[in-house]
Amino acid sequence: MAESSPRGTLAIVVGGGPAPGINGVISAVTIEAINQGLEVIGTRDGFKHLAAGDVSQTRRLTIPDVAPFYNRGGSILGTSRTNPAKKAEDMRNVLTSLERLGAKYLVTIGGDDTAYSGSQVYKQAGGKIKVAHVPKTIDNDLPLPPGIPTFGFETARHLGVELAQSLHEDAKTTTRWYLIVSMGRAAGHLALGIGKAAAATVTIISEEFKNRPVTIDTICDIIIGSMIKRQSKGKGYGLVVLAEGLIESIGEEGLLAALGTHLDRYGSMERDPFGHLRLGEIEFGRMIRDQIKQRLDVLGMKATMVDKDLGYELRCADPIPFDVEYTRNLGYGAVKFLLSDESDKYGAIVSFVGGSMKPLRFEDMIVRETQRMKPRQVDAESETYECARRYMIRLEKIDFDDPVKLAELAAVVKMTPDQFVERFGYLVK
Structure with a gap:
């Protein structure tokens, strides 16, 4: 597929499970890329067809194609969990397919697995394809800067x-x-x-x-x-x-x-x-x-x-205004990064901190041994979690320390206080 734009072609791939806001990213990337003089190609079903060497499941995206969907759920490009980094042949097919499409730029949208696949495209393309990854998951478990959610969450x-x-x-x-x-x-x-x-x-x-x-x-x-x-x-x-x-x-x-x-x-x-x-x-x-x-x-x-x-x-729900705005920032930021001098030096995960786009290098984010990003987990020592626990109704140490409370609880299951402590006391130790 020959390039129709002097600045080159940008391909978009969506991987992993759906999350509200995918279409917002696709829309923002497409609009900004076209405004910057790029042609945009949307690939269908993630890396699935590219890994098979099939470029027929792609489409040229225009602004009218994507503009109506910026605030709609689902993905106009579909998605899949195909992992092209698992087999050398699949990755070669992806690189060959992107070359046939004339793609100089790639935006991947997905979680840590799709991020790793994108990082390998960047690495194995040897600088011929610049890659930006937009982090997506409703789980909010990607290690973005503190306080920054993944879109869709x-x-x-x-x-x-x-x-x-x-x-x-x-x-x-x-x-x-x-x-x-x-x-x-x-x-x-x-x-x-x-x-x-x-x-x-x-x-x-x-x-x-x-x-x-x-x-x-x-x-x-x-x-x-x-x-x-x-x-x-x-x-x-x-x-x-x-x-x-x-x-x-x-x-x-x-x-x-x-x-x-x-x-x-x-x-x-x-x-x-x-x-x-x-x-x-x-x-x-x-x-x-x-x-x-x-x-x-x-x-x-x-x-x-x-x-x-x-x-x-x-x-696949329609995104709330937070994610509508957020995904517009992320899509715009992905194109801005790809057209910057920094994208010649490294591939990156796009993030926004304090209103400014911050690219996070693949090599700084992905653990080589696991081929994934280190999960961002809930801090069970934080006041945020402490607050959550304070408003739950569950057995606490004070229930066992107070003889009156202990007797009330034991009576519900017809136990003596000592029997209740023996049965459930371990929960508060």
């Missing part, structure tokens, strides 16, 4: 809170417990953000365990402790938010140890092309619900529970 949290608040009201109305599993493979930002803003009864994330093992027993007992505490006040309902990353923290061995041959009831242990467990294949909420029910039966306590996964509903 704020929209996902906003809509997640609305859904959680509705379920919370349903729980109160019908006297039941909802167990929500929120997306967040490597970090609990989304779960905590939803739980805190929706005034969930309790939110559980992997980071709170610090160096302690994460087990199904502990997760169930934290929730049961909340149920007992609520019941002691005459309230038989509540809302629990669980980060899906708890599954990986438990690990395959932990799941097998707890469930044995029953594990296959809750899905398979499949992995994606990047080696991640397909968490969506595991019915974690139903698993925890069933395990809690077994434990409640032993305790002689009853509760109606409903489990619900929360995440796919959020990924």
